[in-house]
Amino acid sequence: MVVEIRTRLAQNVRRLREARGWSQEDYADRAGIHRTYVSDIERARRNPTITVVEKLAQPLEVTASELIA
Amino acid sequence: MVVEIRTRLAQNVRRLREARGWSQEDYADRAGIHRTYVSDIERARRNPTITVVEKLAQPLEVTASELIA
DNA sequence: CTGTGACTTTTAGTCCGTC
């Protein structure tokens, strides 16, 4: 892997969230995830399970697959 | 989600592994994962982390993203 | 609004088996 999968997820989440003009807190609420957990994800500090990736994908209207691409 | 993400992963893994003619154990060794875990994954009993999905993807020469698509 | 350390509970993931 050239770029760590966690880093790709982090970048995709932050990019798409910001494109929608949402704060981490707004986004976290929409995704049903804690605000600080989103913060950790965007800094690639966590190694989430695929169900969390799916939760992250839903409010962004993308697939889980796209988030780790 | 129409089909559970775990189910999609399970189906993709099993299909691609069998296409290569590998046993679960052969595959597990190549992926650096325990054989019982591969068995659980293919039966959609587990909720793996994204790093495990990447490990699963490597010997199959596909991306982690493809495995959960 | 976001980052971070610390924390408890839950589950991922391993390893031993048997059927």
Place this chain on the structure above:
DNA sequence: AGACGGACTAAAAGTCACA
């Protein structure tokens, strides 16, 4: 060859107070 169980350890899930 693969399903499945039990017991275990490592790590993720999930939350909080505070910077």
